[in-house]
Amino acid sequence: MDLNFYNNKKILVTGHSGFKGSWLCRILTLAGAQVTGYSLEPPTKPSLYEIANIGQDINSVIGDIRDLDKLKEVFEAVQPEIVFHLAAQPIVRDSYKNPVYTYETNVMGTVNLMECVRLNKCVKSVLNVTTDKVYYNNEWEWGFRENEPLDGFDPYSNSKSCSELVTHSYKNSFFADDSVRVSTARAGNVIGGGDFANDRIIPDCVRAAMNNDKIVVRNPYSTRPYQHVLEPLYAYLMIAQKQYEDKKYEGYYNVGPDEVDCITTGNLVDMFCKIWGDGLQWENQYDGGPHEANFLKLDCSKIKTTFKWKPRWNVENAIEKTIEWSKCYTKNENVRNCMDLQIKDFFNIQ
Numbered sequence: 001m002d003l004n005f006y007n008n009k010k011i012l013v014t015g016h017s018g019f020k021g022s023w024l025c026r027i028l029t030l031a032g033a034q035v036t037g038y039s040l041e042p043p044t045k046p047s048l049y050e051i052a053n054i055g056q057d058i059n060s061v062i063g064d065i066r067d068l069d070k071l072k073e074v075f076e077a078v079q080p081e082i083v084f085h086l087a088a089q090p091i092v093r094d095s096y097k098n099p100v101y102t103y104e105t106n107v108m109g110t111v112n113l114m115e116c117v118r119l120n121k122c123v124k125s126v127l128n129v130t131t132d133k134v135y136y137n138n139e140w141e142w143g144f145r146e147n148e149p150l151d152g153f154d155p156y157s158n159s160k161s162c163s164e165l166v167t168h169s170y171k172n173s174f175f176a177d178d179s180v181r182v183s184t185a186r187a188g189n190v191i192g193g194g195d196f197a198n199d200r201i202i203p204d205c206v207r208a209a210m211n212n213d214k215i216v217v218r219n220p221y222s223t224r225p226y227q228h229v230l231e232p233l234y235a236y237l238m239i240a241q242k243q244y245e246d247k248k249y250e251g252y253y254n255v256g257p258d259e260v261d262c263i264t265t266g267n268l269v270d271m272f273c274k275i276w277g278d279g280l281q282w283e284n285q286y287d288g289g290p291h292e293a294n295f296l297k298l299d300c301s302k303i304k305t306t307f308k309w310k311p312r313w314n315v316e317n318a319i320e321k322t323i324e325w326s327k328c329y330t331k332n333e334n335v336r337n338c339m340d341l342q343i344k345d346f347f348n349i350q
Helices: 019-030 068-078 092-097 099-119 155-174 201-210 230-245 265-276 301-307 315-330 335-347
Strands: 010-014 034-039 059-062 082-085 125-129 181-187 189-191 215-217 223-228 252-255 262-264 282-284
Touching (some): 010 019, 034 068, 082 099, 125 155, 125 230, 181 230, 201 215, 215 265, 223 230, 223 265, 230 252, 230 301, 252 301, 265 282, 315 335
Parallel strands (some): 010 034, 010 082, 082 125
Antiparallel strands (some): 223 262
């Protein structure tokens, strides 16, 4: 995948003010793309979007993905060639607290996005970013493949399953003539510098380390496919580029780490404590919260075979890079520069 492909391309990123969206926008601006973002205000305080000044290099539009009329206006004004759909309510526990908002955002938001694509012939390539949690989870010891049944358990996971189905329907109903190439990407758990979300283990680790507290771990025995945020973003950019060039590459792709990096939360936190240093420790405090799957893996054979893709950084490298960024932030150093160095390292940019 050559980032030069994106030079001067008109790109729309929904959810650009979030954690993943901020990293994606920075990669694209470094590649010379003309980026427009459509999103609510940053979802956390502080936020990566604000402290790394992501907005200074893009056309940022503050809007709700549920607002079809406003989204239509943006599409008509920008005329994007490539669309990355990241806008979502992404937290499992929040979906139990507010399921209606979760479904409105994750399902009808996707309907609105695909409707705007249908109405604007400028769009050539669309990638809908969902999650590894879209599958009906029997908690098998092997990874899910793309042909497994979709049926997430909790409102977040289920709404993303529905988002997949909406995408499939629009693709079959309106884009079978090759006018637009459409794919979905089902990514595993991402970590990296600048994630300030609640109810995520690495942000919890960073906050505890900064406050010299013990890390509270709700379920140290749950297994997840952890990967650095740059891993799936590379894959998203690759899929969007390849299907833009050739329709045969559109489809549904799992994006996750190698099996050796599907580890328990307890092992992840052990690594974090060791790399952070300063005698950092954690404790198990199961709080009896809502249902979340204990075991989840992805089989990424399809994307590896199709594109000869493979993960670059293992989970230990991912934690090291996350801590590198986090310590830069705690020391009030230039986090934008830290981001750029990590992006250039990962993408082999000189």
